Each structure stands twice: as structure tokens, then as C-alpha cells.
Amino acid sequence: MRTSFVLPALVALLSSSASSSPLAPRDAVKSVEARWEECKITPKVFIISMFPPEAEVWWGIPEFDLLAKNVTVHGFSPLFQEAHCTADGEICQLITGESEINAAVTISSLVASSKFDLKSTYFMVAGIAGVNPKVATLGSVTFARYAVQVALQYEFDIRDIPDNFTTGYVPQGSTVPDEYPQSIYGTEVFEVNADLRSLAVGFASAAKLNDSADAVAYRANYLSTPYYAAGAAAPSVVECDVATSDVYYSGTLLSEAMENYTTLVTNGSGIYCSTAQEDNATLEALLRGAVSGLVDFARIIVMRTASDMDRPYAGEAATTNLFWAEQGGFEPAIQNIYLAGVKVVEGIIGGWEGKFAKGVNATNYIGDIFGTLGGAPDFGPGSEFNDNPVKRSLKARGMGKRGAAMLKSGRQ
Numbered sequence: 001m002r003t004s005f006v007l008p009a010l011v012a013l014l015s016s017s018a019s020s021s022p023l024a025p026r027d028a029v030k031s032v033e034a035r036w037e038e039c040k041i042t043p044k045v046f047i048i049s050m051f052p053p054e055a056e057v058w059w060g061i062p063e064f065d066l067l068a069k070n071v072t073v074h075g076f077s078p079l080f081q082e083a084h085c086t087a088d089g090e091i092c093q094l095i096t097g098e099s100e101i102n103a104a105v106t107i108s109s110l111v112a113s114s115k116f117d118l119k120s121t122y123f124m125v126a127g128i129a130g131v132n133p134k135v136a137t138l139g140s141v142t143f144a145r146y147a148v149q150v151a152l153q154y155e156f157d158i159r160d161i162p163d164n165f166t167t168g169y170v171p172q173g174s175t176v177p178d179e180y181p182q183s184i185y186g187t188e189v190f191e192v193n194a195d196l197r198s199l200a201v202g203f204a205s206a207a208k209l210n211d212s213a214d215a216v217a218y219r220a221n222y223l224s225t226p227y228y229a230a231g232a233a234a235p236s237v238v239e240c241d242v243a244t245s246d247v248y249y250s251g252t253l254l255s256e257a258m259e260n261y262t263t264l265v266t267n268g269s270g271i272y273c274s275t276a277q278e279d280n281a282t283l284e285a286l287l288r289g290a291v292s293g294l295v296d297f298a299r300i301i302v303m304r305t306a307s308d309m310d311r312p313y314a315g316e317a318a319t320t321n322l323f324w325a326e327q328g329g330f331e332p333a334i335q336n337i338y339l340a341g342v343k344v345v346e347g348i349i350g351g352w353e354g355k356f357a358k359g360v361n362a363t364n365y366i367g368d369i370f371g372t373l374g375g376a377p378d379f380g381p382g383s384e385f386n387d388n389p390v391k392r393s394l395k396a397r398g399m400g401k402r403g404a405a406m407l408k409s410g411r412q
């Protein structure tokens with residue numbers, strides 16, 4: 001807290017003594033600001049954990065000591081008020097607290113903090129998640145290109161729906177489950193740097209993944225269903241996408257409904273595989289930071305390791321899968337955050353001078369569904385900003401496509 005008072009005090013002092021200084025007052029102020037910039041922590045990698053088990057697996061490891069320097073950040077969760085950094089500040093970590101609201105507020109607070117310079121920082125979301133047995137399995141390490149806010153939809157109880165609906169979820173602004181959403185809020189889909197993802201997958205693939213006897217046994221139950229072959233196989237590193245929902249949905253039908261929604265809003269490109277409660281919120285906060293030039297949206301990695309199946313095996317009740325079964329995935333998923341994640345961190349730090357300092361250019365579209373950072377999204381109805389990046393002085397947009405869609409939806 002003290003630090004926020006130091007800079008104005010120094011500026012006042014230097015300005016008032018300017019006559020005895022060889023520097024003109026403006027230059028004096030500038031040089032204080034420049035020196036203040038130098039005092040900031042400038043991480044090369046920032047690890048984003050969501051709750052203590054995901055964070056603690058990084059503590060007491062031989063590679064680096066994240067508890068060497070603790071930094072209080074205003075706006076962090078009351079439960080997790082500090083960022084943790086190595087002594088040189090090159091690698092840091094925070095805990096967002098769980099679900100979308102905690103993630104959005106914590107990451108926004110980090111981006112706004114004067115204690116960090118994040119312009120060249122690589123962010124790595126490193127958490128556990130549910131997993132779609134059609135794509136991956138317990139203990140798998142997944143790296144996403146798309147993050148989809150799947151529960152941002154209308155919802156009816158299944159007992160109230162027409163006979164020809166396959167689910168109670170209907171995209172907002174639409175009137176049937178498989179119609180593209182007509183009312184877009186902007187956080188529905190995020191796309192991160194696929195070239196960076198390939199590099200991260202390469203690093204993570206060097207890890208020897210952890211597993212458990214319970215997970216081996218539980219996976220075997222999925223073998224009888226041909227399209228769950230990935231769920232029955234051993235864990236591996238997989239490129240597939242993450243769904244975000246505050247509601248912790250579970251079971252075959254809801255999971256399939258979210259899978260269908262992911263396909264719909266990514267125009268068929270997204271591969272629904274991991275389910276969590278934060279990533280769209282984290283990405284929205286980083287996106288807003290990118291608009292202000294505070295972070296580089298091309299430097300984001302979303303890694304989720306699989307702790308539990310999102311749906312039961314054939315013949316098992318959905319509630320048994322979620323509440324009672326010994327799936328055995330939690331411990332390996334936590335271990336694999338570290339085992340795979342540390343390879344990514346070391347890869348970035350080790351390749352800093354030759355490669356990562358200057359950045360990894362994305363050859364895919366990166367950003368949100370509005371096209372806020374410029375470029376044309378390869379999903380969604382098209383850029384709201386005619387492919388131009390949003391500048392800080394946003395001019396009024398009047399009744400665009402989105403306004404019209406909102407009117408149609410009858411909300412807001």
C-alpha cells in the first residue's frame with residue numbers, strides 16, 4: 001500500500017528542487033517515472049492457478065522457488081491476496097479463486113497493478129478440469145486454442161421443453177437449441193495463439209505423466225463404448241478446447257449439449273474436451289488489458305489437466321460418476337500440472353533470448369468474438385470493428401449488428 005504514495009511524493013520533491021538540479025522539471029519527473037518502471041516486477045512467465053491444490057504443487061520443487069517473494073496486489077481474492085514470485089521476479093504465480101467472477105476480478109486487478117510490467121509476460125492458465133472421454137482421459141494434459149463460455153445460454157428445465165428439443169439449453173437470442181446465437185455478449189469465444197500452443201505442447205510432451213491405479217481402473221470402464229476410446233486410453237498431451245461455465249454441469253446429455261454449443265459457436269473448429277469454471281473470464285480480463293497495451297494477447301497458454309470424466313460410462317448413473325465413483329483422476333491431474341507445466345516454463349525461460357523475448361507470431365486469429373484486437377474472427381458473425389483494433393478512444397458504435405440482435409432477443 002505504501003508504494004502508491006512513494007511516486008507522487010518523489011515527483012513533488014524532485015519538481016520543487018528542480019532549480020538546483022541540472023534537469024528541467026519535466027525531465028526530472030520523467031526520469032522518476034522511468035526509474036519507477038525499472039522497479040516493477042517484469043515476469044517472463046505468470047502461472048495462473050485457481051485454487052490451492054493447483055498452486056501448491058508448484059511449491060517446494062527443485063527447479064525454482066515461487067515463495068521467495070510475495071507481492072500483495074489490491075483486488076486479489078481475500079483468500080489469496082498475494083502473488084508469489086521467484087527472487088528475480090522472472091516467474092510468478094497467482095490464485096484467482098474459483099469460477100468466473102473470481103477469475104475476472106483477480107486478473108483485472110493484476111493487469112491494473114502498478115507493481116508489475118506484464119507487457120512481455122507469458123501467461124499460463126494451469127488448472128484441472130473435467131474431461132470429455134471422446135477426446136481425452138483422466139490425467140491428460142490439454143492445451144486449448146478456443147475457450148467457450150458454454151452456459152451463456154437460455155435454460156429450461158428438461159420437463160418444460162417441447163418434444164423436439166434435445167436439450168433445455170438454447171443459445172441466447174435464438175429459439176431452438178441448434179440455432180446460432182443471435183445475441184452476442186462478446187465473451188462467448190476466445191481464441192489464443194495456436195503457434196504458441198504448438199510450442200507448449202512440444203515442451204510438455206517431454207514430461208513423464210503421473211497416473212494412479214484408481215484412474216487406470218476407472219478408464220477401463222469406457223472401453224466398451226467405441227467413441228470413448230480416448231477416455232479408455234492412457235493419459236497424454238492433447239490439443240483440444242476448454243469450456244467455461246459457473247454451473248458445474250455433469251452427465252452425458254448436458255455434456256453433449258455443451259459439446260454441440262462449442263461446435264456451433266466456433267463454426268465447427270472447436271474440439272470440446274475440458275470443462276472448467278474460469279478461462280473465459282481470465283481471457284476477457286487479459287483481452288481488456290491487451291486493448292490498453294498492458295499485456296500481449298499472443299502470449300497466453302491455456303493448459304488444463306483432466307481430473308474427472310464429464311459423463312459416466314455406459315450403464316453408470318450420471319450422479320454416480322460425479323458424486324460417488326473413485327475416479328482416481330484428481331491426484332494425477334494435480335501432479336501433471338507441475339510435471340507438464342514446468343517443461344513449458346523451462347522452455348520459455350530457456351528460449352527467452354533467441355525466441356520468446358520477441359514473441360511468437362500467431363498465424364491464426366487471436367482475440368474475442370467481436371474482433372476487438374483487430375483481424376477477422378474465424379468464428380462468430382464477423383468483426384464488430386471492421387478488422388481494426390479497438391483504440392482506447394472508442395467512438396460510439398450506435399445500433400450495430402449487436403444492438404439489433406439485443407432488440408430481437410428482448411433482453412437488456
Ligand SMILES: *[C@@H]1O[C@H](CO)[C@@H](O)[C@H](O)[C@H]1NC(C)=O
Nearest residue numbers: 066067068069070071082084
Ligand atoms: C510467501 O508466502 C508463503 C505462503 O503463502 C510462505 O510460505 C512464504 O514463507 C512466504 N515467503 C516469504 C519470503 O515471506
Ligand SMILES: *[C@@H]1O[C@H](CO)[C@@H](O)[C@H](O)[C@H]1NC(C)=O
Nearest residue numbers: 162164165166175176177178
Ligand atoms: C420443433 O418444433 C417447432 C414447432 O413446434 C419448430 O419451430 C422447431 O423448428 C422444431 N425443431 C427444433 C429442433 O426445435
Ligand SMILES: *[C@@H]1O[C@H](CO)[C@@H](O)[C@H](O)[C@H]1NC(C)=O
Nearest residue numbers: 147148149187188189190280
Ligand atoms: C469463452 O471464451 C471463448 C474464447 O474467447 C469464447 O469463444 C467463448 O464464447 C466464451 N464463452 C462464453 C460463454 O463467454
Ligand SMILES: *[C@@H]1O[C@H](CO)[C@@H](O)[C@H](O)[C@H]1NC(C)=O
Nearest residue numbers: 208209210211212331332335
Ligand atoms: C504419481 O505421483 C504420486 C505422488 O507423488 C506418486 O506416489 C506415484 O508414484 C506417481 N505415479 C506415477 C505412475 O508416476
Ligand SMILES: *[C@@H]1O[C@H](CO)[C@@H](O)[C@H](O)[C@H]1NC(C)=O
Nearest residue numbers: 166167177253254256257260
Ligand atoms: C447434439 O447434436 C447432435 C447432432 O445434431 C444431436 O443428434 C444430439 O441430439 C445433440 N445433443 C443434445 C444433448 O442436444
Ligand SMILES: *[C@@H]1O[C@H](CO)[C@@H](O)[C@H](O)[C@H]1NC(C)=O
Nearest residue numbers: 354355356358359360361362
Ligand atoms: C512477427 O510479425 C511482425 C509483424 O508482422 C514482424 O515484423 C516480425 O518480424 C515477425 N516476427 C517473427 C519472429 O516472425
Ligand SMILES: *[C@@H]1O[C@H](CO)[C@@H](O)[C@H](O)[C@H]1NC(C)=O
Nearest residue numbers: 180267377378379380381382
Ligand atoms: C459462423 O456461423 C454463423 C452461423 O452459421 C455465420 O453467420 C457466420 O458467418 C460464420 N462465421 C464464420 C467466420 O464463418
